[in-house]
Amino acid sequence: MSRLLENLNPEQLAAVTLPPQPALILAGAGSGKTRVLTTRIAWLLQTGQATPANILGVTFTNKAAKEMLTRLGAMLPINTRGMWIGTFHGLCNRLLRAHYREAALPQTFQILDTTDQLAAIKRLLKTLNIDDEKFPPRELQHFINGNKEAGYRPAQVEAWDDYTRMRVELYKEYDDQCQREGVVDFPELLLRCYELLSRNEPVRRHYQLRFRHILVDEFQDTNRLQYLWLKLLAGHGEPARSHSPSPLTDEESLEHADGAARNWAAVFAVGDDDQSIYAFRGAEVGNMRDFEHEFGVSRVIRLEQNYRSHGNILDAANAIIANNSKRLGKNLWTDQGSGEPIRVYEAPTDIDEARWIVEEIQQLIRDGASRSDIALLYRSNAQSRVLEQQLFSAGVPYKVYGGLRFFERQEIKHALAYLRLLANPDDDTAFLRVVNFPTRGIGARSVEQLQDAARSFNTSLYATVPHLSGKPAVAIGAFVRLVEEARQTTRELPLPEVVDHILDASGLRKHYQAEREGQERLENLDELVSAARYFLNDMDQPVAEGEEPMPGDPLSRFLAHASLEAGDHQAEAGQDAVQLMTVHAAKGLEFDAVFITGVEDGLFPHEQSMNDLVSLEEERRLMYVAITRARQRLYLTLAQSRMLHGQTRYAIRSRFLDEIPEELMKWLTPRVQAGFGGGARYYGGSQDAVPRSPVNAPVQKSRDLAGLRVGQLVRHAKFGEGVIVAAEGSGQDAKLQINFGDAGMKWLLLGLAKLEPV
DNA sequence: CCGATCCAAGTTTTT
């Protein structure tokens, strides 16, 4: 039998070799998900069940798509280039470029990234004379994207109040503006593509017949629109579609499903509801359930054997996630033995916490660990600072993930804006970005006049310039001539030379040469030329047999690439370094040793997510993801006080800590009894569905609280037992905020109230 | 047009 299938466990084997039918694979953390996905594709190809052209592989990130292609290339001696494996957005971009006319887009349509989109919205509000206090651009952006991602055009949005009616109106205006300018934002790529497929029967038919197997990674992260898109492409989304007039029931036709008899694609969805941590940006875990029912999944395969972590780590993860409701259900196990206990360390302050972590890391390294196998995880980016400071002063090399990305840098975006104007002069966002950068004497007044004129002529800014008169006409006319000349000069040039030319013609190089701190920016601009060279080179490689090359001219494709793939996050490879990142960023990664830091109520779970059950459960999944990153050793650390927003705040340990069975943990500092951890968790006076805890209450001075401390349980003659939630002032004047449970929350003076420690 | 200064806000993030 095929070597491909060697060393797969029974469940993996079952998944890989499933007959063509809708399949849902619940793949736990570290259970070999990517392996199953790629082996499945390789198996389909190797056994002749499918040709590369029959496969559609969908991921969320470019990284995941590349990973799939690389692994596939290693498994089979085939050319994977040109195969339709990519992100939702990348695939939609490809479809829209191939069918730009049917999609009513200009051939050179440009893609707005999140920042460009916000700028476009601000500009819209300005031209419409809308008060951006009443309609905050960010909120409007959220509104528009949310609706697009739910599949709603303005006409389909239900508006019950004047405010929303206005937002819908603005949504419509915004769409019109984008259409005029020939630009699409991220959600538009998907929605436009979805509409193309649903309205254009021949196009839809073509791809439905072509893609017999659709494989989806991280299915739990799909939003509504992505789900609908998959459904449509798979042939499950058309009530009107003429199915074969076979009298077979669904179940029977599935059994006979092969080749031409089958009139829908086999969707192979891999996901893990327990690792759904992107609901905040529109992901709908519910899609997994819907998929199961609407596609008629007959058998859900669970991959529960974990090849990554030791038993104690998995037990802790399982114990925590068991507190969530509405799970599809899954329990990770390993045959690796239980391993070391989970180490817990509680420090007085965030600085002490960081200092201790660094010492521990140095010990690990002395014991032979390599730095890159150690990760420091935190809930929010702001927490990295203290850790960095301590690592830095101890001289431990580290890398922080999550910084600015290459194509998001100011100088790069400026250069790209010039290039966008070459490709599509109607792109007003690009126009405004660089019309006066580098400065060429075009002020706000001139631009305003131009915008007014553009509005009355109903043309793009660029096209309006010839209609101008007076002083603005001269200055802006010169700018347009600059762009036109560049267009002429570069017409016949290869892409890298186009880029290089525009850097000089625009004056960008000169500008940054004159700037004191401009050296790095200049280097980045040169890097952009290299990126173009690399891109062109890559583009010219032959594609797999039977594949058509990607449509579109090189420049537009390069620009799309820049928008869709903003580049790696800052942490450039290089020397062996400790890895710092948010828990979100750590998803999909694994390390020998993991420190989860700031395990405090208010931080993790985040205070803005602890007050309702739905978001608290997402926080819990986040903790589950964090824990399951560790292979051998897991540390949970917390601090009693930390500097946040310039204020010292006090916190108590995370409720998630109390969900881990005692016997799995080893406390390196005394475990402080704070009156919870036992049965009584509801000491908040409110009737919330979620137990509320005292959170990071602000305090001013350092405290001398007569031996008491925040988080401590005390007894009051009248109010009974309560937990100290916060303190203000010090000495006998100190005021203490105490939560007495049923008696409510009280501020008491330390000097007056008779408090006894319990 | 540009720098200086003031003020408000402040999860998680990919495309």
Add this chain to the structure above:
DNA sequence: CTTGGATCGG
């Protein structure tokens, strides 16, 4: 405490 945005003089 930081950062980004807006605003105000020169």
